Each structure stands twice: as C-alpha cells, then as structure tokens.
Amino acid sequence: MHHVGTQTIITKRLILRRFTNEDIEPAFRNWTGDSLTTTFLRWQTHRDSSVTRKVVTDWIGHYVEPAFYQWAIVPKETGEPIGTISFTSANEKTNSVHVGYCIGSRYWHQGYTSEALAALIAFAFTTLEAGRVEAMHDPANRYSGKVMEKCGMRHEGTLRKADWSNRGIVDAAVYGILREEFRD
Secondary structure (H helix, E strand, O other): OOOOOOOOOOOEEEEEEEHHHHHHHHHHHHHHHHOOOOOOOOOOOOOOOOHHHHHHHHHHHOOOOOOEEEEEEOOOOOOOEEEEEEEEEOOOOEEEEEEEEEHHHHHOOOOHHHHHHHHHHHHHHHHOOOOOEEEOOOOOOHHHHHHHHHHOOOOEEEEEEEEEEEEEEEEEEEEEEEEOOOOO
16 A cells, blocks of 8 residues: 555535644534534544544544545535544555544534545555555444445444443444445
8 A cells, every 4th residue: 555644635514624722622623522413433422522532633643644544524614523434444455444433412414524535545546556455333223334335335234232322232224335346
C-alpha cells in the first residue's frame, strides 16, 4: 500500500479532515457524550469533555504517521464534526484496510455515514492502492450493514460471538469490497 496519512477529502455535503483541538467540545456534544451513539461501540460514552480531549489529542499526535487515518466527519453547512471515520487497521500482507465509523445519533438516517464511507472506499482504492476494504458490525445494528451495502460492500458472513461492544459479547457481520468490484 501507498500510505499518505490522513488527507482532507471533500464530498458533495461533507469535509473529511483531520481533527483539531477546536473539535473537542463539538465532538463531546455531538457524539462522544451520547449514550445512544455508543450502544454498539467498544468504547464507553464519555462522562465529560476531558475524556474526549484525551482521545482527540492522541489522534492529533498520530497525524505525523503516514499510516494513521482518522477523519472528522464535518457537514459543510455546519462546519463542526458530527462523527468520525477511520482505517482502524491496515494489513500489508493482504493489501487491505479495515474501516470503522461512528456518527452522533442526531445525524442518523441522513446519508452522512454512507457518503463518508463511499469517500473512504474510493480513497483506499485510488490513493492507497489497497486491494480490499472491509468492515464489520453487530447484526443488531442493522443500519450499519445498510450503510456498507449502499457503498457496494458485500456481506461475507457472520462470525458468532466474535466481537464485543457495550452490549457485551456479540456476533460480527463481516463486509468487504475488492478493488476490482469498486466503481467510482
């Protein structure tokens, strides 16, 4: 893969960009402090913005690494982040990246996550020259699977009791798309 780090990506309605210190309070207000948002996630709802500050500061410190990919999802109309999307891991041997995302519950069902995921899939194939993009979700969070399908990813199977979240030990529905299946 050709690692280039977190670069700004602009879509029709969104700016996907690096986090800044100014994003800490909006992040807490828009998703990290929202218990509905974190239901299916591995990290606990932040009790106050000091927890969000630690996380965002850590991300900012990693931006010097060319293989670090963490974007703020920012609607152009508001200019403040409503969620995050990232390549949580990269496997050089299989030339693949794993995508993770979350968006504040107030912004669900508006197409923002699908728009951000589609942009990251394109970035992975065209800029990183990845051969595969994969993601997974708790089958109880069926809307996450709908986002993946909308972006051309295929359900490849469900691993039983193979993951964990704030709900406990859960199944993991695995989705993937290959470079040759990608249509920009």
